[in-house]
Amino acid sequence: MSTLGEVPSGSAAQQAALISAQPPAADEPQMSRAGRVLLGFLPEEQAPLAMTGRRHGQPLTVEQVQALSATRRAVRERPEGLDQTDVIRPAPPELDDYILRLRSSGVADAHFNEGWQVALADLPRLGAFQPHVLVDSATDRVAGIDVDDLVDIATVTLPLVPAQPVAPTLDESKKTFVVSSANPNLRVTGMFAAQVDPNRPEAVGMGFSVQVLPSFVQVASLNGRYFVRDGYHRTIGLVQRGVRYAPVFVHDEIPHGQLVPPGMLPFEVYTGTRPAVVADYWDESVSRSLPVPVTHKVIMIQATEIDVIG
Numbered sequence: 469m470s471t472l473g474e475v476p477s478g479s480a481a482q483q484a485a486l487i488s489a490q491p492p493a494a495d496e497p498q499m500s501r502a503g504r505v506l507l508g509f510l511p512e513e514q515a516p517l518a519m520t521g522r523r524h525g526q527p528l529t530v531e532q533v534q535a536l537s538a539t540r541r542a543v544r545e546r547p548e549g550l551d552q553t554d555v556i557r558p559a560p561p562e563l564d565d566y567i568l569r570l571r572s573s574g575v576a577d578a579h580f581n582e583g584w585q586v587a588l589a590d591l592p593r594l595g596a597f598q599p600h601v602l603v604d605s606a607t608d609r610v611a612g613i614d615v616d617d618l619v620d621i622a623t624v625t626l627p628l629v630p631a632q633p634v635a636p637t638l639d640e641s642k643k644t645f646v647v648s649s650a651n652p653n654l655r656v657t658g659m660f661a662a663q664v665d666p667n668r669p670e671a672v673g674m675g676f677s678v679q680v681l682p683s684f685v686q687v688a689s690l691n692g693r694y695f696v697r698d699g700y701h702r703t704i705g706l707v708q709r710g711v712r713y714a715p716v717f718v719h720d721e722i723p724h725g726q727l728v729p730p731g732m733l734p735f736e737v738y739t740g741t742r743p744a745v746v747a748d749y750w751d752e753s754v755s756r757s758l759p760v761p762v763t764h765k766v767i768m769i770q771a772t773e774i775d776v777i778g
Contacts, residue, residue, distance in 0.1 A: 503760030504704070504749045505600040508539030509737050518600070521759050535756060542753040548741040550595065555694050556687070556718055557588040563715055566622050573628045575682045576717075584717040586626065588618075589687045591707050591714055592747035595695035597728055597738040600760045601704045601749055610705035622715040624702055631680035643771040653681040654765040678767055685716040688727055691739065694718075696746060697727055704749050 505518050515536055520526040528536070559567060567586050570576050576584075614620040634654065636645045647654065656676050664673030685699030696703050699716070706714055728738075738744060748754050 499762045500759035501762055502603045503600045503758055504603060504606075504755050505758045505760065506596070506733065506744050506748060506754065507536060507756045507758070508541075508543040508754035509733055509744045509748075510599060511734055514599075518758060518760075519756075522761060539754050539756065543742055546742045550593075550693065550743055550745065552590075552593055552694055555590045555593050557590075557713065559586050559588060559715060560618070563618055563622060566619050566626075566715075569628060570626055575628065575630045576626070576684065579684065579686075579717055582719075584686070584719045586715055587718040588713040589694070589716045589718065590712060591703050592712060592745065594687060594703070594746045595693050595738055596700070596744045596746050596748065597695060597732040598700050599731075599733055600758075601700055602760065602762075603757070605701040606705035606708065608705075609702045610709060615706070615709050615711050618715060621706065621711065625685040625699065625706075625714055625716055627682070627684070630682055634678055634680060636678070645769045647678050647767045649680060649765050650762075651680050651683070652763075652765050653683050654767060655679065655681050656767060657681070676769055678769075685714070686719070687716050688719045688722045690721065690724060690727055693739070693743070695727065695738065697722075703746055707746055708750060 500521055507515060507518060510518055516528055517524070519528060519532050519536065563586065570586070571580060610624055613624055631651070631653070634647045634649065636647045638645055655678070657679050658677040659675070660677070661672060661674045663669060663671070665671055683698060685702055686697040687694055688697045689695070697719075703714075724735075728735075732738070733744065744754070
C-alpha cells in the first residue's frame, strides 16, 4: 500500500487504470463552488473524490492523475520542518484604541475571558488543517479594505459588530421551526421553559435560543506549532491580497479536541514534518482549483405529541 503523499509506480495511464478499477457506485451530485484544495496533502482515498467532485466510482483522467502525482511529489520533496520564528508578534500601539473598543463592545467577552489575546500573526506561515476553501468567500470577505491599514484589517479579522439575527421559518403542519445559514457558526446557544403569555398563565413556553456566534480569526498552538483555528476564508483572502501580518486572536496550547473539528486533514499531516501552511492554498505545486461541495448549517426544532400507554 502506498503511503501518504505517494501514488503507485508506473505510467500515468497505468495509475489512472488502477484508480478507475475501484468498484463503481452511484454518483453523488452536489451543489459546488470554485475552491482551492490542498490536494498534495489529502489522504490517498480522499484525493480522487476531491478531483471528481465527490462522485464515487468516477475514474480519473490521465491529466488528473498526473496533477495528483505532481502535488504529492512536491509535498514529499519539501525540506522537513516548519520555521515559525516570530510567527506571533505583540499588537502594536496603533491597535490599542481598536482593542479597547473590542473589549468594550462585548462581542468578544467569551474570548477575553478564556485567555485569548489580540496579537499579530504571520498569516502565510500559519499551519493549516482545513482541506479546502471557497475562492469567492475568501475574496469577498476582504474586498474593499485597505491592506496597508492594520485597523482596517482588524475590522474584518476582529469585527466589532455582532452577527445578524437569524430568521426562522415555521412549518405549522409539522410544528417545526427551521433555521438555515451558510455560516457554520450557527449554534443552539441555550434553552428555556417559562410563562410567555400573561393572559394564559397555565401555558408554558419551551424552546431553544439559536444564533450565529461572533466569528473572529483565531490562531492557536498545539505542541508549539501555530494553526489557524477559525477564519480560514478571511485569512486566505488576506494572503491573496499580499497581507502578511494581521491582527488576530491568539491562544497558546489548547487541547487538540478544541482546536481541530472533524473532517480535517489527518493528524499526522498537520503535525508532521512537512505540514500544510496557509500560503499553500495558493501554491499551485501542492494545491489545485477544484469544485468543492457547498454546505449549509440547518437547525430544526420540532414539537412532537405522543400518546403513551401506561
